[in-house]
Amino acid sequence: MLTLRRRCGNSVVRIMVTERCDGDCAPLDGSATPTLTVLRQVHGTRVVEVTRPGGHQGTCADAAWTSALQATLAVRTADCVPVALYGADANGDGAVAVIHAGWRGLLDGVVPATLAELRHHGIRDVRAVVGPHICALHYEFGSCELSAATTALGPSVAARTSWGTPALDLREAARLALRSHGAVIDREIERCTASDERYFSHRARGERGRTAVLIRLEPKPWPERPVSDSEQEREATGATTERFTSPLGRLEADPEGEAPGD
Numbered sequence: 001m002l003t004l005r006r007r008c009g010n011s012v013v014r015i016m017v018t019e020r021c022d023g024d025c026a027p028l029d030g031s032a033t034p035t036l037t038v039l040r041q042v043h044g045t046r047v048v049e050v051t052r053p054g055g056h057q058g059t060c061a062d063a064a065w066t067s068a069l070q071a072t073l074a075v076r077t078a079d080c081v082p083v084a085l086y087g088a089d090a091n092g093d094g095a096v097a098v099i100h101a102g103w104r105g106l107l108d109g110v111v112p113a114t115l116a117e118l119r120h121h122g123i124r125d126v127r128a129v130v131g132p133h134i135c136a137l138h139y140e141f142g143s144c145e146l147s148a149a150t151t152a153l154g155p156s157v158a159a160r161t162s163w164g165t166p167a168l169d170l171r172e173a174a175r176l177a178l179r180s181h182g183a184v185i186d187r188e189i190e191r192c193t194a195s196d197e198r199y200f201s202h203r204a205r206g207e208r209g210r211t212a213v214l215i216r217l218e219p220k221p222w223p224e225r226p227v228s229d230s231e232q233e234r235e236a237t238g239a240t241t242e243r244f245t246s247p248l249g250r251l252e253a254d255p256e257g258e259a260p261g262d
């Protein structure tokens with residue numbers, strides 16, 4: 001699992017990107033904790049506001065945002081693009097969001113819908129972390145759908161697979177949607193779910209398992225001290241969860257190797 005920490009206004013943001021070895025996050029009932037929100041993803045553009053930890057658990061939506069401290073938001077993917085967003089308002093109060101962005105959601109505007117919602121609530125300087133997803137070389141796409149995608153998103157989303165057929169570049173599509181609506185890309189995790197077996201792939205291997213991206217707003221460490229570079233990014237290895245049970249509840253409950261003094 002990759003864990004990122006970022007300063008965000010008066011808070012700190014923790015972003016967790018799971019891998020296959022952390023367990024299968026597909027089961028929706030994997031949450032045993034009351035502070036986790038896992039959406040029932042339907043490839044739509046609905047964005048929900050989570051006003052308390054655990055709010056909207058199981059709601060049909062593909063994006064969620066919150067300004068509530070300690071509310072963990074999660075999206076689950078295998079090839080689609082998971083996006084985590086964070087920003088703060090003029091008072092330094094932070095907000096975080098997650099987006100499940102498949103090709104349909106990208107075409108229909110789930111990314112701008114989420115950014116508009118944050119903007120509407122005064123959240124600015126929004127930054128994005130783009131999680132692992134299928135790369136263009138492995139994402140064959142029908143010509144008709146591809147022409148709809150280039151019309152909606154721009155010609156640069158059209159690509160070719162490694163075997164020479166039309167492909168959709170989901171990374172470019174997410175990049176364009178984020179940048180053209182005011183978000184700055186903090187980090188792209190450039191790992192392809194089809195070729196990197198640390199992740200599940202529906203397309204390449206017909207897998208039903210899902211990895212997850214989780215984001216949570218946390219109080220600043222007290223006494224206040226800067227988040228060091230080494231703390232901002234840390235790769236945790238050697239997860240000990242039993243495989244094939246949803247680890248989401250455990251991840252949410254366990255701050256996962258918090259540095260002493262935090």
Ligand SMILES: [Zn+2]
Binds near residue numbers: 135
């Ligand atoms: Zn690939």
